[in-house]
Amino acid sequence: xxxxxxxxxxxxxxxxxxxxxxxxxxxxxxxxxxxxxxxxxxxxxxxxxxxxxxxxxxxxxxxxxxxxxxxxxxxxxxxxxxxxxxxxxxxxxxxxxxxxxxxxxxxxxxxxxxxxxxxxxxxxxxxxxxxxxxxxxxxxxxxxxxxxxxxxxxxxxxxxxxxxxxxxxxxxxxxxxxxxxxxxxxxxxxxxxxxxxxxxxxxxxxxxxxxxxxxxxxxxxxxxxxxxxxxxxxxxxxxxxxxxxxxxxxxxxxxxxxxxxxxxxxxxxxxxxxxxxxxxxxxxxxxxxxxxxxxxxxxxxxxxxxxxxxxxxxxxxxxxxxxxxxxxxxxxxxxxxxxxxxxxxxxxxxxxxxxxxxxxxxxxxxxxxxxxxxxxxxxxxxxxxxxxxxxxxxxxxxxxxxxxxxxxxxxxxxxxxxxxxxxxxxxxxxxxxxxxxxxxx
Numbered sequence: 386x387x388x389x390x391x392x393x394x395x396x397x398x399x400x401x402x403x404x405x406x407x408x409x410x411x412x413x414x415x416x417x418x419x420x421x422x423x424x425x426x427x428x429x430x431x432x433x434x435x436x437x438x439x440x441x442x443x444x445x446x447x448x449x450x451x452x453x454x455x456x457x458x459x460x461x462x463x464x465x466x467x468x469x470x471x472x473x474x475x476x477x478x479x480x481x482x483x484x485x486x487x488x489x490x491x492x493x494x495x496x497x498x499x500x501x502x503x504x505x506x507x508x509x510x511x512x513x514x515x516x517x518x519x520x521x522x523x524x525x526x527x528x529x530x531x532x533x534x535x536x537x538x539x540x541x542x543x544x545x546x547x548x549x550x551x552x553x554x555x556x557x558x559x560x561x562x563x564x565x566x567x568x569x570x571x572x573x574x575x576x577x578x579x580x581x582x583x584x585x586x587x588x589x590x591x592x593x594x595x596x597x598x599x600x601x602x603x604x605x606x607x608x609x610x611x612x613x614x615x616x617x618x619x620x621x622x623x624x625x626x627x628x629x630x631x632x633x634x635x636x637x638x639x640x641x642x643x644x645x646x647x648x649x650x651x652x653x654x655x656x657x658x659x660x661x662x663x664x665x666x667x668x669x670x671x672x673x674x675x676x677x678x679x680x681x682x683x684x685x686x687x688x689x690x691x692x693x694x695x696x697x698x699x700x701x702x703x704x705x706x707x708x709x710x711x712x713x714x715x716x717x718x719x720x721x722x723x724x725x726x727x728x729x730x731x732x733x734x735x736x737x738x739x740x741x742x743x744x745x746x747x748x749x750x751x752x753x754x755x756x757x758x759x760x761x762x763x764x765x766x767x768x769x770x771x772x773x774x775x776x777x778x779x780x781x782x783x784x785x786x787x788x789x790x791x792x793x794x795x796x797x798x799x800x801x802x803x804x805x806x807x808x809x810x811x812x813x814x815x816x817x818x819x820x821x822x823x824x825x826x
Contacts, residue, residue, distance in 0.1 A: 393482060395467060397482055397486060398467075400459065404486075412554075412558065414436065414551075416440045417444060418444060424546075425522075425523055427525045428525075429441065429525065429528075429548075429549045430528055431679055432680065433611060433614055433615055433619060434595050437529075437551050441527060444498075444525070445496075454493065456489045457493055459479065462500040463499065471505050471506065473505060473506035494523060500527045503530055508526075530623070530678060552594070554595070555734060556589050556731070557821055560585055563585060582821075583815075590706070592604050592707045594730075595707065598707070604707065608712070609711050612708060616636070620675070632674075634661070635652065635668065636680075640709065640713055643703050643722060644722035644723075649669055649672070680703065684699060684741055684750075685699060685741075686743050687753075702725075702726050706723050720766050724764055724765075725764040727820075729750070732752065739753075746783030746784070747783075748761055750764075751788065760790075760793070762795075762796060763780055763795045763796070764795075765795060766798050767798060767799075767800060768813060778811060781794075782809060782811075786809075791808075793810075793812070794813075795812070
């Protein structure tokens with residue numbers, strides 16, 4: 386009984402604080418009440434500190450703006466240290482305690498936002514029971530683990546949920562955060578405005594897109610703290626990793642290989658060279674942990690046979706290029722790979738099926754839409770040198786021919802041109818310009 390009372394008092398305090406809480410100024414991320422339309426359960430997932438909580442606030446602000454009473458909304462953050470230890474009963478009491486404190490308006494929907502829900506044991510069973518028993522409730526969940534939300538929702542909740550993935554700011558969102566929203570036009574390539582945009586892109590290139598550091602000059606320490614939290618809390622603690630040093634060294638190797646080909650076999654050799662004796666299965670698990678918390682992504686070689694795809698080397702990319710800049714030794718030679726990582730994340734915001742092409746030539750990204758390849762992209766810091774330009778064009782044309790495409794892109798730091806080769810159009814564009822151009826997608 387004592388524990389029940391203690392839990393109740395903690396939850397009541399949080400509910401009252403929420404009811405009196407003033408929503409902070411928000412950088413629009415194009416999320417509003419329509420993101421929840423005709424959905425009973427929505428999971429908002431993404432890496433730590435990417436802005437999932439503020440997306441909840443943006444949706445809540447839109448609900449309030451369109452007349453929903455505050456009494457018909459619950460927001461509860463289970464990252465709040467005052468709520469720990471959590472035993473699973475917190476969710477059981479939540480709706481009843483809210484009803485004791487506030488009278489919801491009948492005839493209007495009710496929304497329950499649960500932030501970092503994976504911290505609560507047995508959360509998925511509560512969600513399933515709640516939506517079964519309350520037909521007017523929509524539950525919005527956030528978490529920093531793709532498996533713990535998307536897979537559990539798929540299995541436990543029988544297809545009744547949908548998922549929204551939140552990444553760090555895109556360049557367009559970074560501009561909005563800095564108070565410099567831009568309306569895209571092809572004329573930006575020639576406008577004096579391009580100079581200020583390029584200055585912001587140079588800043589974005591260094592800092593990355595985590596919202597908290599957008600307008601901070603000192604950002605490296607913050608990004609290093611993010612990485613340590615992802616490492617210690619999201620991976621080591623969550624997955625109960627015993628050999629922490631071994632796992633740490635494995636991650637260091639993978640991070641240094643971003644935007645490059647990597648394979649488990651090569652990683653195994655490198656780990657053995659450092660004196661570790663471990664199996665390929667362990668390395669596969671380690672990489673899976675990094676992917677699960679959105680630290681790393683891997684891209685397969687495109688092949689119509691899935692088995693050949695799975696056997697091929699992968700290209701690794703990181704969730705944020707600013708994080709890469711902060712946690713690893715870098716040199717000017719890495720600029721092209723950082724640009725490629727930016728391009729990958731920009732594409733990942735719009736497409737799920739991203740591959741690389743490798744045959745007689747290589748192409749950085751090919752995009753599957755439906756059952757066919759729809760786009761091809763090369764990424765290169767500069768094509769000013771003729772030998773570099775010809776190499777990139779050759780690789781792009783090879784992919785375009787293989788997939789019967791009539792146009793493709795080469796993304797650079799600051800160069801642009803329109804070319805035609807072998808009856809195919811090639812658009813060379815600065816990465817900043819491409820990132821602002823929604824018509825591409």
